[in-house]
Amino acid sequence: xxxxxxxxxxxxxxxxxxxxxxxxxxxxxxxxxxxxxxxxxxxxxxxxxxxxxxxxxxxxxxxxxxxxxxxxxxxxxxxxxxxxxxxxxxxxxxxxxxxxxxxxxxxxxxxxxxxxxxxxxxxxxxxxxxxxxxxxxxxxxxxxxxxxxxxxxxxxxxxxxxxxxxxxxxxxxxxxxxxxxxxxxxxxx
Numbered sequence: 001x002x003x004x005x006x007x008x009x010x011x012x013x014x015x016x017x018x019x020x021x022x023x024x025x026x027x028x029x030x031x032x033x034x035x036x037x038x039x040x041x042x043x044x045x046x047x048x049x050x051x052x053x054x055x056x057x058x059x060x061x062x063x064x065x066x067x068x069x070x071x072x073x074x075x076x077x078x079x080x081x082x083x084x085x086x087x088x089x090x091x092x093x094x095x096x097x098x099x100x101x102x103x104x105x106x107x108x109x110x111x112x113x114x115x116x117x118x119x120x121x122x123x124x125x126x127x128x129x130x131x132x133x134x135x136x137x138x139x140x141x142x143x144x145x146x147x148x149x150x151x152x153x154x155x156x157x158x159x160x161x162x163x164x165x166x167x168x169x170x171x172x173x174x175x176x177x178x179x180x181x182x183x184x185x186x187x188x189x
Contacts, residue, residue, distance in 0.1 A: 040166060041180055044187065047163035050156070051143040055133040058110060058120050063133055065162075067105075072165075072184045073158040074106045074177070077141055077151075078132075079113050080122035084171040085153045090126045091174050099181055100130075103160070108132030109140050111152060159184050 054064040076092055078085035089108065096106045110119040110132050119134060133140065147156060147167045157166040157180055166180050 040168075041183055042165055042167075044159070044163075044165075047159065047161075047165055048146070050158050050162050050164050053140045053143050055135055055140065058108075058116065058123060058132045058134050063107070063131060068107070068158065069162060070103075070160055072104045072160055072181060073162075074104065074181070075109060075156045075158065076106065077109045077111055077154040077156075079111055079152050080118045081113070082152050086122070088153055088171045089122075089128060092172075092177070093126065093128050093130065095174055095177050095181070096130045098178075099185075102185060104181055104185070106130035109135050111135050111138040111141055157181070157184065159187065 050065070052065050054062065057063050074092070074096075076089070078089055080086070092106060092108075096104075100106070108123075108128070108130060113119045113134070113136050116134050116136075119132070122128075123132060135141070141154070144156060144164075147164060151169040153169075153171060155166075155168040155172050155177075156164055157177075159165040165184055
């Protein structure tokens, strides 16, 4: 309950300096919401287990959240139609290239996309090498309904135990993401 209260407080205290996000959980309509302040990490004692999920990857193949077990994981909800996502996703690729050998996995969750081809074209044109689930109905975002993952872009960072350690709505700066990952990697696993 404490983690939910912290996340809600962080969400309500959103800053006006970050990029905007689009709410995808309001009957299919999109609206912009304020971004979450950078660097907010939920204390380990207040973290809740992330819901399990699965789906089909862009380009084919299945994926299950159980594949994230034991690693720190960055889950980024994005769409090729989303201007902040078009900035953030290539930056995430840069961070991913730096940390993928340190026990960090990245997973994109492509939501509310009108065509898988648009999503794949974006991934290909930007040289994104981390996997992305194709989730046009936003079912995985709904699985995270206890956290503000109902806005695009949103990023949820899981610790090694598969617990939600940080939640961001809006664009996440590279340096903020690196700081959170360093902090979680330094925790006892």
